[in-house]
Amino acid sequence: MKLALCSVLALGLAGSLSAGELHGKVACKGVRNSADAVVYIAAIPGKTFAAPAKHAEMDQKNLVFAPHVLPIQVGTTVDFKNDDSVLHNVFSPDACCNRFNLGTWPKGQSRSYTFKNECQATLLCKVHPEMEGFIVAVPTPYYAVTKADGSYVIKNVPDGQFTVKVWHPTLKATQKAVKVAGNTQVDFEIAR
Ligand SMILES: [Cu+2]
Structure with a gap:
């Protein structure tokens, strides 16, 4: 009972903290455009986040x-x-997602996988060797992926001192120590 009350109080306090938007641009050097960089707040010491109930969706089209x-x-x-009229498969060669292989399925069906660890998973399809995608599982709910112009917006970020990381499929990852106070702008540049 006491524990429950504490939780309610803690939630109330968290809700009253001011929150802003973390935004900016990631300049991706040596690639066609600045899309597909993932910007996220790294694990926050002493803070855990419940797994989201809502499923995410990855299509093959x-x-x-x-x-x-x-x-x-x-x-x-x-x-x-699978939104194509051909069969697709999904597997990942990466240990952080136990090298899952979901099998092969036709249009209109779907298969699911739960990412239990921090992971930068390469997705491949055995039927079409040229297909490649990525799922980046991050430890906080504060993340975004850049548009072609490199811009990103992460909404509802609480004020505080954080490590902000940037991951990209082909460029070198980077990170910065960032103090978020209301709406905060942070820009990055990444290259090979
Ligand atoms: Cu395929």
């Missing part, structure tokens, strides 16, 4: 993974859809 890069919070279940 016109023989590509859509979106190409999908950031999610650790604990999220992803539904893998």
Whole structure:
């Protein structure tokens, strides 16, 4: 009972903290455009986040993974859809997601996988070796993926001192110590 009351109080306090928007641009050097960089707040010491109940969705359409890069919070279940008239498969060679292989399925069906660890998972399809996608499972609910112009927006970020990380499928990852106070702008540049 006491514990429950504490939780309610803690939630109330958290709700009263001011929150803003973390936004900016990631300049991706040496690639076609600045899309597909994942910007996220790294694990916050002493803070844990419950796994989201809502599923995320990764589609296979016109023989590509859509979106190409999908950031999610650790604990999220992803539904893998097939929107093509051909069979698709999804597997990952990465240990952080136990090298899952969901089998092969036709249009209109989907298979699911829950990402239990922080992970930068490459997605591949055994039927179409040229297909490649990425799921980036991050430890906080504060993440975004850049548009072609490199811009990103992470909404409802509480004030505080954080490590903000940037991941990209082909460029070198980077990070910055960031003090968030209301609406805060942080820009990055990444290269090979
Ligand atoms: Cu395929």
